[in-house]
Amino acid sequence: MPSLTSPRSWTLRSKLVASMVALFLAVSIGTGTLIVIATQDYLSRQVDEDLKQTVARTEFDDHKGGSPRGGPGGPLPGGGAGVLTLALDSSGQVIHDPRDDDPLSTAVDVNGNTVTLTAAQITTLKNADIGEEPQTVDLGAETGTYRVMAVTSGSTTLIKGVPTLPVTKTVNQLLGLVAAGTILGLALVGLGGTYLVRRNLAPLDRVAGTARAVSQLSLESGEVALAERVPAADTDPNTEVGQVGLALNSMLDNVDGALRARQESETRVRQFVADASHELRTPLASIRGYAELSRREREPVPQSVTHALGRIESESLRMQGLVEDLLLLARLDAGRPLDHDPVDLTLLAIDAVSDARAASPEHVWALDLPDEPIEVPGDRARLHQVLVNLLGNARAHTPAGTRVVTSLRRGSADDPTRTDVITLSVTDNGPGIPEALQPNVFQRFTRGDEARNRAAGSTGLGLSIVAAVTSAHRGRVGLHSRPGETSFVVELPAA
Incomplete structure (x- = not known):
């Protein structure tokens, strides 16, 4: 995985893996968010639909002269069941069931138990201005949040509600699943992406290895055997890496040809220097010998001629030293062994x-x-x-x-x-x-x-x-x- 340095200094392998992980994370978050929002919207509409059906059945029972308690409604989304019921008279007082004299003010708490609404909860429902369209009312931590509606028949107002806790639980479970799936997917994409990127970039590593091997060769002088080449398997012109390998091999061929030409030129120059130095030794020795011999002549020699002969001898000695130096360098360049x-x-x-x-x-x-x-x-x-x-x-x-x-x-x-x-x-x-x-x-x-x-x-x-x-x-x-x-x-x- 990439180190904590600047992204500009990351390797290509690290950049590719990081890009894959970032893309997967963005897609997972976006998809998960859409799924959770769509699920929550669907369940919320389902709760409202159940609430309307419950109210409709209650109105039907009231029309037949039955108790305003009405039926409990069908099963709720998320596996739970239960409704809130609150019957109020025209003065706002809770109506009691004429059959058992129990107050018609019940709900289901967060644990699924049927409880009687408290005075504070009844006040909250009265002050909520509940109408014929579903709305949300929070009745506290123990009872939870309900979607409620009100229906009026004569002097009686009946408030019905359905708990939203099952919807909340379902959405939370879905969020947990999305988060766990995203984390697991990140791990799989990171590991699998690293393996796949490393495998697919292996030819590029081999091309780089060839370039490093060539860069470590000593090419400045002497005979150079530039035998390093990118393997044929990594020079497929139909792939990007193959194009790089093919270009590197072409460059190495050109460099190898230039080095061979340079080596041949150096060899010819060294051979020329060696041959010229060797051949010049004899005439220089002859010039020096004749100059010395002329200076020993017993017959009178003009002063100007004596001076000229002296200069010839001096320059021949200097040239002889130069020739000896050139010959020594040529022998050393040729690798002639020295004593040890x-x-x-x-x-x-x-x-x-x-x-x-x-x-x-x-x-x-x-x-x-x-x-x-x-x-x-x-x-x-x-x-x-x-x-x-x-x-x-x-x-x-x-x-x-x-x-x-x-x-x-x-x-x-x-x-x-x-x-x-x-x-x-x-x-x-x-x-x-x-x-x-x-x-x-x-x-x-x-x-x-x-x-x-x-x-x-x-x-x-x-x-x-x-x-x-x-x-x-x-x-x-x-x-x-x-x-x-x-x-x-x-x-x-x-x-």
Whole structure:
């Protein structure tokens, strides 16, 4: 059944069941009300008819000279019987039966016993201005309500009445039956409606399950097998749910085709990068070798040629580094396995920081290491490259005098108590990375030359390699940057 929240937040199943229950309740109340009103009207007219017949028989008996007491009338509606009789003379006094001298002032109480009308009840009847049309008079709780009529013959006024209690009892019993039937019907409609709605909406649940399964797939990169489809039984175009299922399958087919096209395009690009990088290594090595050989020539060489050869050698070295980075990324994208030997990160950090200090003595290099060595399973050369790239990034994009701290500890950034994670971080107090650049900082060829001071050129692949190598080690890398503090955090699984 629906919860007590806003109807707008109810499920379709709850709305349908609530609508069924509300409709049944409205129909039951309306039908029950009409039945009770019609029954009450019929019984009331029946009472009036019996009253008129009783009065008519009394008038007939009086015409024959009999007692004005008259006959008691037939059976009353509801199973009861009995009449009210009050005979008054011209002065308003109760007339006595000449046969037994009993006063002609009797009625039947609510318990069905014949009683004599009290003075107060007689006064009530006198003051009621009773005529030849039935009207209702209340004679108190013990005697009840009567429908009464009066007939005058000479100096005698005879008041006859029929009790309305049987009608009231019948109507009350009918109200009870209608209420009980409505409550029972509500329970049956609620339970049966819930079952039927749940059963009829089961195909929609299956369609939603397929959509949820697809939404949980990782579709942003790599080869994607989008095999989820709505079952054929739930794709009947003649039903509303089948139309939804058919539309979802059509959409999934289109998405699957687009993902396959994207995967094929990515594969071709990666293969091209790998092939191009591999093929460029040989000519670049030749260019560099000939440049070095030309500079060693014993014969005098013009100064301009020496300078040009130096620039050729320098740019070939730079291009060779770019080619090596591209080739490494292509190999990582292809899923080439890495070594998983024990690697002492503590010693690796010491070596990397020592090399950075030698390369850039104008920066302040610091280490924050634990007392005990920390090891992780991985590829030593690739993890060393992660540290070298992070330190090189700090050196290239921060001004002289910047303090760069390399720290290593157990536990993650979110939960320092974890023992299955090793956290490696490189933090500097430089100008920081612009907020607009931070979401894309680990993408390939992303460069922050306009935002951070730089002393040397950048290929935009250093941090991409950091992210790719960390991911290949089943770890993750994050960035926290603001003016005066930039921290790259690498989390790796512990041994």
